Amino acid sequence: xxxxxxxxxxxxxxxxxxxxxxxxxxxxxxxxxxxxxxxxxxxxxxxxxxxxxxxxxxxxxxxxxxxxxxxxxxxxxxxxxxxxxxxxxxxxxxxxxxxxxxxxxxxxxxxxxxxxxxxxxxxxxxxxxxxxxxxxxxxxxxxxxxxxxxxxxxxxxxxxxxxxxxxxxxxxxxxxxxxxxxxxxxxxxxxxxxxxxxxxxxxxxxxxxxxxxxxxxxxxxxxxxxxxxxxxxxxxxxxxxxxxxxxxxxxxx
Amino acid sequence: xxxxxxxxxxxxxxxxxxxxxxxxxxxxxxxxxxxxxxxxxxxxxxxxxxxxxxxxxxxxxxxxxxxxxxxxxxxxxxxxxxxxxxxxxxxxxxxxxxxxxxxxxxxxxxxxxxxxxxxxxxxxxxxxxxxxxxxxxxxxxxxxxxxxxxxxxxxxxxxxxxxxxxxxxxxxxxxxxxxxxxxxxxxxxxxxxxxxxxxxxxxxxxxxxxxxxxx
Numbered sequence: 090x091x092x093x094x095x096x097x098x099x100x101x102x103x104x105x106x107x108x109x110x111x112x113x114x115x116x117x118x119x120x121x122x123x124x125x126x127x128x129x130x131x132x133x134x135x136x137x138x139x140x141x142x143x144x145x146x147x148x149x150x151x152x153x154x155x156x157x158x159x160x161x162x163x164x165x166x167x168x169x170x171x172x173x174x175x176x177x178x179x180x181x182x183x184x185x186x187x188x189x190x191x192x193x194x195x196x197x198x199x200x201x202x203x204x205x206x207x208x209x210x211x212x213x214x215x216x217x218x219x220x221x222x223x224x225x226x227x228x229x230x231x232x233x234x235x236x237x238x239x240x241x242x243x244x245x246x247x248x249x250x251x252x253x254x255x256x257x258x259x260x261x262x263x264x265x266x267x268x269x270x271x272x273x274x275x276x277x278x279x280x281x282x283x284x285x286x287x288x289x290x291x292x293x294x295x296x297x298x299x300x301x302x303x304x305x306x307x308x309x310x311x312x313x314x315x316x317x318x319x320x321x322x323x324x325x326x327x328x329x330x331x332x333x334x335x336x337x338x339x340x341x342x
Numbered sequence: 343x344x345x346x347x348x349x350x351x352x353x354x355x356x357x358x359x360x361x362x363x364x365x366x367x368x369x370x371x372x373x374x375x376x377x378x379x380x381x382x383x384x385x386x387x388x389x390x391x392x393x394x395x396x397x398x399x400x401x402x403x404x405x406x407x408x409x410x411x412x413x414x415x416x417x418x419x420x421x422x423x424x425x426x427x428x429x430x431x432x433x434x435x436x437x438x439x440x441x442x443x444x445x446x447x448x449x450x451x452x453x454x455x456x457x458x459x460x461x462x463x464x465x466x467x468x469x470x471x472x473x474x475x476x477x478x479x480x481x482x483x484x485x486x487x488x489x490x491x492x493x494x495x496x497x498x499x500x501x502x503x504x505x506x507x508x509x510x511x512x513x514x515x516x517x518x519x520x521x522x523x524x525x526x527x528x529x530x531x532x533x534x535x536x537x538x539x540x541x542x543x544x545x546x547x548x549x550x551x552x553x554x555x556x557x
Contacts, residue, residue, distance in 0.1 A: 164472055164481075165480045167472070230420060236531045
């Protein structure tokens with residue numbers, strides 16, 4: 090039976106980075122420098138344990154591999170994001186607008202805060218609220234514009250950022266949020282992870298767009314590095330970052 | 343630690359506090375001028391009202407505050423911003439009851455009465471500076487946020503996504519009340535909360551401010 094609970098998550102004692110978790114699915118691809126400014130993707134060098142599986146069987150295997158992790162607590166997760174995980178040489182960059190903030194601490198929330206790629210109002214509660222794999226630093230205004238709207242391709246723009254992020258309506262008239270091109274794949278893989286770990290369905294229209302973005306914006310070195318860093322904090326990896334082709338073997342998240 | 347007002351939970355559906363409510367139409371205690379959005383010019387949508395309740399919610403000399411925000415479907419005005427003019431706190435002194443000004447054409451929010459009930463929260467844990475906090479204090483803050491009333495007057499602001507206290511007259515404003523989006527269905531972003539503040543000096547023309555924050 091497919092078990093997609095988060096019961097295995099545990100709230101930790103006083104925070105310490107998790108010890109490197111035991112390899113769960115063979116070796117991860119080594120980060121490779123982006124070529125020509127674009128993203129790169131490399132398939133895992135060893136066959137994963139989920140080889141040959143697809144659909145629900147694959148989801149179950151990935152859930153078993155990735156669901157168990159340390160719950161940092163939300164405020165610890167915020168601290169990690171702004172002071173270490175997404176702080177590069179003293180700057181934190183908004184994934185939606187590209188705006189950079191010089192900081193060595195958690196900033197005032199009216200300036201920059203943390204985005205739940207999978208909205209709290211749609212199920213990112215409990216341990217999921219603090220799961221770094223779907224949390225990213227964002228400009229507060231951009232985060233408010235995104236609100237809890239689904240992701241999609243904007244046809245009629247109401248709001249946009251020079252980075253390429255947009256809010257508006259899609260071809261069907263639904264209000265959707267479209268991240269900038271370089272973050273589209275990250276969003277897709279974060280949501281595939283969330284769906285798999287927390288047993289939440291992705292609406293079909295959104296899933297189709299995410300699968301497209303997963304192919305268009307492939308995994309880059311920064312995303313792989315972040316995946317490895319998160320493993321040190323909370324003890325699990327996003328398998329859809331380690332092997333982006335996994336999503337194509339799942340017909341319905 | 344800053345002085346904290348006595349805490350009372352705001353209880354949806356209770357009716358022990360006349361004039362405290364969410365949605366429907368404003369029930370004026372004096373002259374309410376319906377506000378328009380400073381960005382798009384359209385009439386704002388009424389969210390909620392809270393009355394002055396001696397010993398519990400001090401709004402004096404106002405008898406009540408009425409909170410609105412822009413929900414123009416054709417724009418994306420920055421309605422969460424305390425100073426952008428896309429939301430408004432209309433403070434009303436006692437007088438002849440009236441509501442003036444253009445109103446929005448959309449449907450009002452469903453009407454809920456509100457009551458006040460005694461409540462407790464971990465004031466010390468909620469007041470911690472997250473950048474100075476130990477890991478234990480951050481964990482205590484998480485617990486305190488989970489346990490504190492989501493909607494309340496007084497106490498310490500329970501921020502969904504970190505402190506964003508607005509300033510007025512050169513200093514941080516005093517927290518008065520917060521209202522969770524649910525169960526009312528208020529448009530406060532992702533699982534958001536709205537926060538009502540008052541200027542500490544009181545010499546400005548807009549002593550009350552509203553902001554909201556989502557996850």
